[in-house]
Amino acid sequence: MMDILTRFSAQLLAGAGLTLQLTVIAALLACALALPLAIARCSERGLLRWPIRLFVSFFRGTPLLAQLFLVYYGSGQFRAELNQLGLWWFFRDPYYCALLTFVLNSTAYQVEILRGGLRAVPYGQIEAGVAMGLSRFNQYRTIILPNAYRIAFPALGNEIILLLKGSAVVSVITLFDVMGQTRRIFSQTFDLSVYLWAALLYLLMTSAFVWLWHRLELCLTRHQRVRQAPSTATSLASKRVSAGVSP
Amino acid sequence: MDWLTYLSFGDAGWGDELLQGLGVTLALALTTLPVGLLLGLLVAALVLFGARPARALALAFSTTLRGLPELLTLFIIYHGVGMGLNALLRWYNPAAGSLELSPFIAGVLALGLVFAAYSSEVWRGAWQALDGGQREAGQAMGLRRLTIFRVIELPQLLRLALPGLGNLWVNLLKDTALVSVIALSDLMRMANIAVGTTKKPFLFFLVVCLAYWLVCLLCECLLGRMERRANRGYRSGGAAA
Numbered sequence: 001m002m003d004i005l006t007r008f009s010a011q012l013l014a015g016a017g018l019t020l021q022l023t024v025i026a027a028l029l030a031c032a033l034a035l036p037l038a039i040a041r042c043s044e045r046g047l048l049r050w051p052i053r054l055f056v057s058f059f060r061g062t063p064l065l066a067q068l069f070l071v072y073y074g075s076g077q078f079r080a081e082l083n084q085l086g087l088w089w090f091f092r093d094p095y096y097c098a099l100l101t102f103v104l105n106s107t108a109y110q111v112e113i114l115r116g117g118l119r120a121v122p123y124g125q126i127e128a129g130v131a132m133g134l135s136r137f138n139q140y141r142t143i144i145l146p147n148a149y150r151i152a153f154p155a156l157g158n159e160i161i162l163l164l165k166g167s168a169v170v171s172v173i174t175l176f177d178v179m180g181q182t183r184r185i186f187s188q189t190f191d192l193s194v195y196l197w198a199a200l201l202y203l204l205m206t207s208a209f210v211w212l213w214h215r216l217e218l219c220l221t222r223h224q225r226v227r228q229a230p231s232t233a234t235s236l237a238s239k240r241v242s243a244g245v246s247p
Numbered sequence: 248m249d250w251l252t253y254l255s256f257g258d259a260g261w262g263d264e265l266l267q268g269l270g271v272t273l274a275l276a277l278t279t280l281p282v283g284l285l286l287g288l289l290v291a292a293l294v295l296f297g298a299r300p301a302r303a304l305a306l307a308f309s310t311t312l313r314g315l316p317e318l319l320t321l322f323i324i325y326h327g328v329g330m331g332l333n334a335l336l337r338w339y340n341p342a343a344g345s346l347e348l349s350p351f352i353a354g355v356l357a358l359g360l361v362f363a364a365y366s367s368e369v370w371r372g373a374w375q376a377l378d379g380g381q382r383e384a385g386q387a388m389g390l391r392r393l394t395i396f397r398v399i400e401l402p403q404l405l406r407l408a409l410p411g412l413g414n415l416w417v418n419l420l421k422d423t424a425l426v427s428v429i430a431l432s433d434l435m436r437m438a439n440i441a442v443g444t445t446k447k448p449f450l451f452f453l454v455v456c457l458a459y460w461l462v463c464l465l466c467e468c469l470l471g472r473m474e475r476r477a478n479r480g481y482r483s484g485g486a487a488a
Contacts, residue, residue, distance in 0.1 A: 061417075061463035062456040063424035066435060070456055073442065074449035161314075168316035172428055179318055186322075192330060195323045199315055206314040 001193040008185050008194065015181035016201055022095075022177065023164045026102035031156075033103065034110035039140075041111055042118050052111065059108030065169045067105060072097040072173050094173045102163060109159045117152030118144065150220050157213040161206055178202060250450055253441075261441040261451070268437030269458055271351075275423045275433060279355050280416065283362025290363055291370035305367070312364035317357070317422050324357040325350070325429050354426035362419055369411035373404045406477040413470035417463050424459070434458060 005012075040048045041056075059067065075082060075091035082088040090096045121144050129139045149156075171180035182198040185191075218225075256262040293305035312320065329348035336343045377400060385395035427435035438451040445451070 057464070058456070058460055061421075061460040063421040063435070063459055065424045065427075066452060066456050066459060069435075069439075070449065070452040074452045077447055077449040165314075165316040168318040169425070171318070179316060182319070183322070186326065192323075192327055195319065195327065198319055199311075199323065202316060202319065203311065203314045 001196075004185070004189065004191050004194050005197055008181075011176075011181045011185065012178065012197060012201060015176055015178040016205065018175065019164065019167050019177040019179075020205065022098060022102060022167050022170065023160065026099055026106055026167075027160045027163055029099075029103045030106035030110050033107045034114055035145075037107065037111045038114035038118060041115050056108045056111050059105050060112070064101070064105055064166045065172065068098060068101045068169055068173060071101045094170070094175050098167075098170045098173065098175060102167065105166075106159065106163050109162075110156065113152050113155045113159060114148060116155070117148035117150075120151045121147040153213075153217050153220060157210070157217075160213075161209060164206060164209065165202070250447075253445060253447060253450060254454065261437070261445070264437045264441065265434065265451075265454065265458070268432060268434035269462075271431065272420075272423050272433040272435075273462075275351060275354050275358070275426060275431070276416075276420050278351075279358045279362060279419060279423075282355060282359035283366055283415075283419070284412070286359060286363035287366030288370050290367035291374060294367065294371055295374055309364040309367045312361055313368075317361050318425050318428065320361055321353065321357040321425055321429065324360070325353040328353065328356065350426060350429045350431035353429060354423065354431055358419060358422055358426070361422070362415060365415050365418075366408075366412060369408050369415065370404065372411070373407035374400070376407050377403055409470070409474050409477055413467075413474070416470070417466055420462060420466065421459065 037052055037055075041052045043049065071091070072094055075097070079088060082091055090100075125143050125147065126139060129143045134142065167177060168179035170177050171183055174180070176184065178198055178201055182194055185194045252260055254260050254262045254265070290305045290309055293301045294309070297305060325348060332348060333345045336346065381399050381403075382395055385399050390398070423433060424435045427433050427439065430436065432440075434455055438455045441451045442448045
């Protein structure tokens with residue numbers, strides 16, 4: 001069992017590198033795309049709302065594997081056209097195809113999460129901003145977005161973990177992430193323990209991420225935490241906070 | 248050949264093959280559902296009411312399986328259980344040949360375990376949302392624990408857990424696509440075979456996506472109705488639950 005680890009640890013770690021790279025880049029790009037889409041999705045105009053709803057529904061209603069095949073293999077059907085446009089180098093490469101699929105997929109989920117966050121911002125706060133004469137942009141910058149992201153934060157973390165786990169499907173289109181390396185090592189050795197090491201590696205990555213996300217969340221909500229009073233007055237203190245009196 | 252011919256039924260088109268694949272996909276999901284639901288309920292019961300070691304085991308089960316990619320779980324089950332069965336067979340009868348675990352059973356096992364891990368959290372949340380006084384009332388009436396569960400708790404659990412379980416069901420439907428990787432001839436794999444022959448990948452994978460989408464939308468519609476029915480005795484507007 002240890003034998004596998006000593007022989008193949010370099011490959012497994014390289015795989016972990018690719019898994020993390022795909023996840024982080026896709027999550028960041030999706031985060032950038034999701035914000036304007038979520039704001040547009042909440043807007044009053046149906047013209048903007050419907051295409052986004054359709055996009056979100058499609059990517060949430062189909063398997064990631066099917067989406068990946070649609071982009072990677074499906075683009076092959078339009079090879080001549082893509083060549084003409086000078087885009088074939090992008091769709092020929094499984095790495096870029098995986099990245100594109102993940103960005104689109106994660107954007108769909110993040111739009112939905114952010115929409116919930118935007119909806120949950122207390123209206124009184126926005127009204128207060130209007131009363132103070134803040135511009136629309138400043139309302140978003142100082143009131144709406146900080147609140148929305150704080151509300152959406154745990155759900156966004158879950159989505160990134162789902163993306164991390166979902167990224168294992170790239171092994172099917174010949175990329176060597178953790179799953180890909182594991183399948184290759186298994187086909188060479190027929191030793192089951194490599195699956196256990198891979199499982200451990202995934203658990204390590206997800207739990208490290210959960211820890212990191214929790215720290216970030218504490219950081220974001222530090223003003224909402226009730227300071228632990230040395231006396232037994234914690235319940236009283238929390239009552240005062242919820243009543244809006246600073247402790 | 249135009250696009251419609253490719254999708255027609257009969258020898259020329261792939262419509263009937265794709266429909267067969269869809270049937271296998273649905274059969275896999277529907278077989279997995281009861282396995283996952285019951286196992287998840289059991290895990291939730293262990294987490295809430297089990298003795299300490301059982302509780303720790305149940306928690307470890309659900310945390311681990313929720314942290315692993317479904318594809319990895321599938322491979323571990325497919326190869327692991329297959330090898331285990333063969334070892335058992337050899338031990339019993341050294342002359343026996345090797346047998347292959349069917350992809351369908353491997354899929355049911357793996358997806359069932361994943362569904363159990365996720366649904367145990369949903370069941371647990373619903374169970375904790377129940378009013379403990381009702382259980383006590385049942386005890387005061389001299390009902391056995393099992394009867395209390397069947398008559399008092401389960402009907403309410405179903406109502407409370409329905410939204411969460413509905414989401415998991417949709418996820419399960421989508422996860423069945425992964426089983427095509429271990430050569431189950433589901434919708435996804437049928438499309439792969441069709442692409443191999445016709446060299447029209449975009450057409451077939453688009454059709455596959457649309458099929459999954461349609462099924463998911465139908466399920467969401469149905470689940471919405473079930474939820475409305477389950478909550479018919481409660482006032483709407485957040486007053487339920």
